[in-house]
Amino acid sequence: xxxxxxxxxxxxxxxxxxxxxxxxxxxxxxxxxxxxxxxxxxxxxxxxxxxxxxxxxxxxxxxxxxxxxxxxxxxxxxx
Amino acid sequence: xxxxxxxxxxxxxxxxxxxxxxxxxxxxxxxxxxxxxxxxxxxxxxxxxxxxxxxxxxxxxxxxxxxxxxxxxxxxxxxxxxxxxxxxxxxxxxxxxxxxxxxxxxxxxxxxxxxxxxxxxxxxxxxxxxxxxxxxxxxxxxxxxxxxxxxxxxxxxxxxxxxxxxxxxxxxxxxxxxxxxxxxxxxxxxxxxxxxxxxxxxxxxxxxxxxxxxxxxxxxxxxxxxxxx
Numbered sequence: 001x002x003x004x005x006x007x008x009x010x011x012x013x014x015x016x017x018x019x020x021x022x023x024x025x026x027x028x029x030x031x032x033x034x035x036x037x038x039x040x041x042x043x044x045x046x047x048x049x050x051x052x053x054x055x056x057x058x059x060x061x062x063x064x065x066x067x068x069x070x071x072x073x074x075x076x077x078x079x
Numbered sequence: 080x081x082x083x084x085x086x087x088x089x090x091x092x093x094x095x096x097x098x099x100x101x102x103x104x105x106x107x108x109x110x111x112x113x114x115x116x117x118x119x120x121x122x123x124x125x126x127x128x129x130x131x132x133x134x135x136x137x138x139x140x141x142x143x144x145x146x147x148x149x150x151x152x153x154x155x156x157x158x159x160x161x162x163x164x165x166x167x168x169x170x171x172x173x174x175x176x177x178x179x180x181x182x183x184x185x186x187x188x189x190x191x192x193x194x195x196x197x198x199x200x201x202x203x204x205x206x207x208x209x210x211x212x213x214x215x216x217x218x219x220x221x222x223x224x225x226x227x228x229x230x231x232x233x234x235x236x237x238x239x240x241x242x243x244x245x246x247x248x249x250x251x252x253x254x255x256x257x258x259x260x261x262x263x264x265x266x267x268x269x270x271x272x273x274x275x276x277x278x279x280x281x282x283x284x285x286x287x288x289x290x291x292x293x294x295x296x297x298x299x300x301x302x303x304x305x306x307x308x
Contacts, residue, residue, distance in 0.1 A: 049206075050128075050130045050131075050206060050207065053197065053205060053214075054213065057210055057214050058209075058213045061213070061220070062216060062220065062297060065220050065224075065301070066301075066304060070304075
Protein backbone atom coordinates (compact mmCIF):
# COMPACT_ATOMS: atom_id res chain seq x y z
CA UNK A 1 0.00 0.00 0.00
CA UNK A 2 2.64 2.53 1.06
CA UNK A 3 4.76 1.45 -1.93
CA UNK A 4 1.89 2.06 -4.39
CA UNK A 5 1.06 5.44 -2.86
CA UNK A 6 4.68 6.63 -2.89
CA UNK A 7 5.11 5.48 -6.50
CA UNK A 8 1.95 7.39 -7.48
CA UNK A 9 3.09 10.52 -5.63
CA UNK A 10 6.50 10.44 -7.36
CA UNK A 11 4.81 9.97 -10.76
CA UNK A 12 2.44 12.84 -9.96
CA UNK A 13 5.30 15.19 -9.07
CA UNK A 14 7.18 14.18 -12.23
CA UNK A 15 4.08 14.87 -14.34
CA UNK A 16 3.54 18.25 -12.67
CA UNK A 17 7.18 19.29 -13.27
CA UNK A 18 7.07 18.16 -16.90
CA UNK A 19 3.79 20.08 -17.41
CA UNK A 20 5.70 23.21 -16.36
CA UNK A 21 8.74 22.64 -18.56
CA UNK A 22 7.17 21.26 -21.75
CA UNK A 23 7.14 23.71 -24.65
CA UNK A 24 4.55 21.80 -26.65
CA UNK A 25 1.32 22.89 -24.96
CA UNK A 26 -0.57 19.77 -26.01
CA UNK A 27 2.00 17.61 -24.22
CA UNK A 28 1.76 19.92 -21.21
CA UNK A 29 -2.02 19.44 -21.12
CA UNK A 30 -1.58 15.67 -21.23
CA UNK A 31 0.94 15.92 -18.36
CA UNK A 32 -1.52 17.94 -16.28
CA UNK A 33 -4.15 15.34 -17.14
CA UNK A 34 -1.80 12.76 -15.63
CA UNK A 35 -1.66 14.85 -12.43
CA UNK A 36 -5.47 14.89 -12.21
CA UNK A 37 -5.79 11.18 -12.93
CA UNK A 38 -3.22 10.20 -10.30
CA UNK A 39 -4.90 12.58 -7.85
CA UNK A 40 -8.18 10.77 -8.49
CA UNK A 41 -6.55 7.39 -7.80
CA UNK A 42 -4.95 8.78 -4.63
CA UNK A 43 -8.29 10.16 -3.43
CA UNK A 44 -9.77 6.72 -3.94
CA UNK A 45 -6.93 5.05 -2.03
CA UNK A 46 -7.36 7.59 0.79
CA UNK A 47 -11.02 6.51 1.06
CA UNK A 48 -12.61 9.62 -0.43
CA UNK A 49 -14.58 8.10 -3.36
CA UNK A 50 -16.87 11.14 -3.72
CA UNK A 51 -13.93 13.43 -4.41
CA UNK A 52 -12.31 10.76 -6.61
CA UNK A 53 -15.33 10.65 -8.93
CA UNK A 54 -15.43 14.45 -9.14
CA UNK A 55 -11.69 14.68 -9.82
CA UNK A 56 -11.77 11.95 -12.48
CA UNK A 57 -14.79 13.36 -14.35
CA UNK A 58 -14.10 17.10 -14.05
CA UNK A 59 -10.33 17.37 -13.55
CA UNK A 60 -9.28 14.60 -15.89
CA UNK A 61 -11.99 14.54 -18.58
CA UNK A 62 -13.67 17.92 -18.97
CA UNK A 63 -10.79 20.27 -18.11
CA UNK A 64 -8.44 18.39 -20.46
CA UNK A 65 -11.00 18.58 -23.27
CA UNK A 66 -11.51 22.31 -22.68
CA UNK A 67 -7.73 22.88 -22.74
CA UNK A 68 -7.36 20.89 -25.97
CA UNK A 69 -10.15 22.91 -27.60
CA UNK A 70 -8.50 26.13 -26.39
CA UNK A 71 -5.13 25.03 -27.88
CA UNK A 72 -6.86 24.27 -31.18
CA UNK A 73 -8.20 27.82 -31.22
CA UNK A 74 -4.84 29.41 -30.38
CA UNK A 75 -1.21 28.28 -30.79
CA UNK A 76 0.23 24.88 -30.03
CA UNK A 77 3.80 25.83 -29.16
CA UNK A 78 5.07 28.13 -26.50
CA UNK A 79 7.69 30.69 -27.60
CA UNK B 80 12.82 50.69 -2.05
CA UNK B 81 10.00 48.57 -3.43
CA UNK B 82 12.08 45.43 -2.97
CA UNK B 83 12.74 46.29 0.68
CA UNK B 84 9.01 46.85 1.31
CA UNK B 85 8.27 43.56 -0.42
CA UNK B 86 10.77 41.68 1.73
CA UNK B 87 9.38 43.28 4.90
CA UNK B 88 5.82 42.32 3.89
CA UNK B 89 6.97 38.77 3.12
CA UNK B 90 8.66 38.45 6.53
CA UNK B 91 5.52 39.74 8.29
CA UNK B 92 3.28 37.30 6.40
CA UNK B 93 5.65 34.39 7.05
CA UNK B 94 5.77 35.30 10.73
CA UNK B 95 1.96 35.40 10.88
CA UNK B 96 1.69 32.00 9.20
CA UNK B 97 4.28 30.45 11.55
CA UNK B 98 2.56 31.92 14.63
CA UNK B 99 -0.87 30.67 13.56
CA UNK B 100 0.39 27.22 12.54
CA UNK B 101 2.14 26.77 15.89
CA UNK B 102 -1.21 26.82 17.65
CA UNK B 103 -2.75 24.15 15.43
CA UNK B 104 -2.66 20.77 17.16
CA UNK B 105 -2.11 18.53 14.15
CA UNK B 106 -3.51 15.04 14.42
CA UNK B 107 -6.17 15.89 16.98
CA UNK B 108 -9.69 17.12 16.41
CA UNK B 109 -10.58 20.40 18.04
CA UNK B 110 -13.92 20.99 16.38
CA UNK B 111 -16.86 18.99 17.53
CA UNK B 112 -18.87 19.53 14.35
CA UNK B 113 -17.16 16.65 12.50
CA UNK B 114 -17.92 14.25 15.35
CA UNK B 115 -21.50 15.46 15.34
CA UNK B 116 -21.84 14.77 11.60
CA UNK B 117 -20.35 11.28 11.94
CA UNK B 118 -22.34 10.25 15.02
CA UNK B 119 -25.66 12.00 14.44
CA UNK B 120 -25.64 12.38 10.65
CA UNK B 121 -27.50 9.19 9.79
CA UNK B 122 -30.06 9.74 12.53
CA UNK B 123 -30.76 13.37 11.62
CA UNK B 124 -30.76 13.22 7.82
CA UNK B 125 -31.43 9.56 6.97
CA UNK B 126 -28.75 9.53 4.26
CA UNK B 127 -26.39 6.54 4.22
CA UNK B 128 -23.62 8.60 2.61
CA UNK B 129 -22.35 11.06 5.23
CA UNK B 130 -20.67 13.27 2.63
CA UNK B 131 -24.05 13.76 0.95
CA UNK B 132 -25.73 14.53 4.25
CA UNK B 133 -23.18 17.30 4.83
CA UNK B 134 -23.31 18.68 1.28
CA UNK B 135 -27.08 18.68 0.78
CA UNK B 136 -28.44 18.86 4.31
CA UNK B 137 -26.15 20.62 6.78
CA UNK B 138 -24.40 22.81 4.22
CA UNK B 139 -27.02 23.03 1.47
CA UNK B 140 -26.89 26.82 1.35
CA UNK B 141 -23.20 26.57 0.37
CA UNK B 142 -24.17 24.07 -2.31
CA UNK B 143 -26.69 26.55 -3.69
CA UNK B 144 -23.89 29.12 -3.85
CA UNK B 145 -21.62 26.62 -5.59
CA UNK B 146 -24.25 25.86 -8.24
CA UNK B 147 -24.74 29.60 -8.73
CA UNK B 148 -20.99 30.07 -9.29
CA UNK B 149 -21.04 27.38 -12.00
CA UNK B 150 -24.09 29.02 -13.57
CA UNK B 151 -22.33 32.41 -13.63
CA UNK B 152 -19.24 30.81 -15.19
CA UNK B 153 -21.38 29.32 -17.98
CA UNK B 154 -23.10 32.68 -18.55
CA UNK B 155 -19.76 34.49 -18.61
CA UNK B 156 -18.27 32.04 -21.12
CA UNK B 157 -21.37 32.40 -23.30
CA UNK B 158 -21.14 36.20 -23.17
CA UNK B 159 -17.43 36.20 -24.07
CA UNK B 160 -17.79 33.70 -26.91
CA UNK B 161 -20.96 35.27 -28.31
CA UNK B 162 -19.15 38.56 -28.90
CA UNK B 163 -16.51 36.94 -31.13
CA UNK B 164 -17.26 36.87 -34.80
CA UNK B 165 -18.58 33.55 -35.97
CA UNK B 166 -16.76 32.07 -38.92
CA UNK B 167 -18.87 29.88 -41.12
CA UNK B 168 -17.27 26.43 -41.22
CA UNK B 169 -13.94 27.63 -42.56
CA UNK B 170 -12.25 24.39 -41.54
CA UNK B 171 -13.42 21.52 -43.68
CA UNK B 172 -13.32 18.99 -40.91
CA UNK B 173 -13.24 15.43 -42.03
CA UNK B 174 -16.18 13.27 -41.07
CA UNK B 175 -15.36 10.62 -38.48
CA UNK B 176 -15.12 7.05 -39.63
CA UNK B 177 -18.11 4.74 -39.32
CA UNK B 178 -16.54 2.69 -36.53
CA UNK B 179 -15.77 5.76 -34.43
CA UNK B 180 -19.17 7.41 -34.82
CA UNK B 181 -21.06 4.16 -34.25
CA UNK B 182 -18.98 3.42 -31.16
CA UNK B 183 -19.72 6.88 -29.77
CA UNK B 184 -23.44 6.49 -30.44
CA UNK B 185 -23.37 3.09 -28.78
CA UNK B 186 -21.56 4.31 -25.65
CA UNK B 187 -23.54 7.54 -25.27
CA UNK B 188 -26.72 6.12 -23.60
CA UNK B 189 -24.67 3.97 -21.21
CA UNK B 190 -22.63 6.95 -20.00
CA UNK B 191 -25.87 8.95 -19.58
CA UNK B 192 -27.32 6.06 -17.58
CA UNK B 193 -24.22 5.91 -15.37
CA UNK B 194 -24.40 9.67 -14.70
CA UNK B 195 -28.09 9.41 -13.81
CA UNK B 196 -27.32 6.46 -11.52
CA UNK B 197 -24.63 8.48 -9.75
CA UNK B 198 -26.91 11.41 -8.96
CA UNK B 199 -30.07 9.42 -8.18
CA UNK B 200 -28.15 7.23 -5.72
CA UNK B 201 -26.25 10.21 -4.27
CA UNK B 202 -27.59 9.60 -0.76
CA UNK B 203 -26.68 5.89 -0.78
CA UNK B 204 -23.40 5.49 -2.68
CA UNK B 205 -20.43 7.80 -3.32
CA UNK B 206 -21.12 10.57 -5.78
CA UNK B 207 -23.91 13.02 -6.23
CA UNK B 208 -25.27 15.83 -8.32
CA UNK B 209 -21.96 17.41 -9.31
CA UNK B 210 -20.27 14.13 -10.19
CA UNK B 211 -23.29 12.80 -12.09
CA UNK B 212 -23.67 16.08 -13.97
CA UNK B 213 -20.01 16.04 -14.97
CA UNK B 214 -20.32 12.44 -16.22
CA UNK B 215 -23.37 13.41 -18.29
CA UNK B 216 -21.42 16.33 -19.74
CA UNK B 217 -18.58 13.96 -20.64
CA UNK B 218 -21.13 11.82 -22.53
CA UNK B 219 -22.05 14.89 -24.58
CA UNK B 220 -18.34 15.62 -25.06
CA UNK B 221 -17.85 12.12 -26.49
CA UNK B 222 -20.78 12.69 -28.83
CA UNK B 223 -19.33 16.02 -29.99
CA UNK B 224 -15.90 14.48 -30.60
CA UNK B 225 -17.23 11.40 -32.37
CA UNK B 226 -20.03 12.68 -34.56
CA UNK B 227 -19.98 16.47 -34.43
CA UNK B 228 -21.58 17.01 -37.83
CA UNK B 229 -24.68 14.92 -37.16
CA UNK B 230 -25.67 15.35 -33.54
CA UNK B 231 -26.08 18.62 -31.65
CA UNK B 232 -27.58 19.54 -28.29
CA UNK B 233 -31.16 20.77 -28.38
CA UNK B 234 -30.89 24.38 -27.21
CA UNK B 235 -34.37 24.77 -25.69
CA UNK B 236 -34.11 21.40 -23.95
CA UNK B 237 -30.91 22.43 -22.22
CA UNK B 238 -32.35 25.79 -21.15
CA UNK B 239 -35.47 24.09 -19.75
CA UNK B 240 -33.55 21.42 -17.81
CA UNK B 241 -31.10 23.98 -16.44
CA UNK B 242 -33.86 26.36 -15.27
CA UNK B 243 -36.00 23.54 -13.86
CA UNK B 244 -33.05 22.24 -11.84
CA UNK B 245 -32.40 25.62 -10.26
CA UNK B 246 -36.11 26.26 -9.72
CA UNK B 247 -36.69 22.93 -7.95
CA UNK B 248 -33.72 23.55 -5.66
CA UNK B 249 -34.87 27.05 -4.61
CA UNK B 250 -38.59 26.15 -4.35
CA UNK B 251 -37.86 23.16 -2.09
CA UNK B 252 -35.69 25.44 0.03
CA UNK B 253 -38.52 28.00 0.28
CA UNK B 254 -41.07 25.29 1.20
CA UNK B 255 -38.72 24.47 4.07
CA UNK B 256 -39.27 28.03 5.34
CA UNK B 257 -43.02 27.45 5.52
CA UNK B 258 -43.26 23.98 7.04
CA UNK B 259 -41.23 22.00 9.56
CA UNK B 260 -38.41 23.73 11.40
CA UNK B 261 -38.86 27.02 9.48
CA UNK B 262 -35.41 27.65 8.03
CA UNK B 263 -34.19 27.76 4.46
CA UNK B 264 -33.57 24.27 2.98
CA UNK B 265 -34.61 22.29 6.03
CA UNK B 266 -35.30 18.58 5.59
CA UNK B 267 -39.07 18.65 6.03
CA UNK B 268 -39.98 15.46 4.19
CA UNK B 269 -40.25 12.04 5.91
CA UNK B 270 -36.93 10.23 6.27
CA UNK B 271 -38.27 6.90 5.06
CA UNK B 272 -36.56 3.58 5.55
CA UNK B 273 -32.79 3.83 5.95
CA UNK B 274 -30.63 2.78 2.97
CA UNK B 275 -33.46 2.57 0.43
CA UNK B 276 -33.84 4.68 -2.71
CA UNK B 277 -36.81 6.69 -1.39
CA UNK B 278 -35.27 7.84 1.87
CA UNK B 279 -33.53 10.85 3.39
CA UNK B 280 -36.32 13.36 2.70
CA UNK B 281 -35.39 16.18 0.32
CA UNK B 282 -31.81 15.01 -0.34
CA UNK B 283 -32.50 12.83 -3.43
CA UNK B 284 -34.80 15.46 -4.95
CA UNK B 285 -32.22 18.21 -4.53
CA UNK B 286 -29.45 15.98 -5.87
CA UNK B 287 -31.46 15.12 -8.99
CA UNK B 288 -32.08 18.85 -9.50
CA UNK B 289 -28.36 19.60 -9.08
CA UNK B 290 -27.51 16.77 -11.47
CA UNK B 291 -29.73 18.21 -14.20
CA UNK B 292 -28.46 21.73 -13.58
CA UNK B 293 -24.74 20.88 -13.55
CA UNK B 294 -25.08 18.47 -16.47
CA UNK B 295 -26.80 21.00 -18.70
CA UNK B 296 -24.43 23.81 -17.70
CA UNK B 297 -21.28 21.80 -18.44
CA UNK B 298 -22.77 20.43 -21.68
CA UNK B 299 -23.60 23.98 -22.75
CA UNK B 300 -20.01 25.07 -22.02
CA UNK B 301 -18.70 22.25 -24.23
CA UNK B 302 -21.27 23.09 -26.90
CA UNK B 303 -20.19 26.77 -26.95
CA UNK B 304 -16.49 25.89 -27.14
CA UNK B 305 -16.92 23.27 -29.86
CA UNK B 306 -19.14 25.56 -31.90
CA UNK B 307 -16.52 28.28 -32.01
CA UNK B 308 -13.55 26.06 -32.74
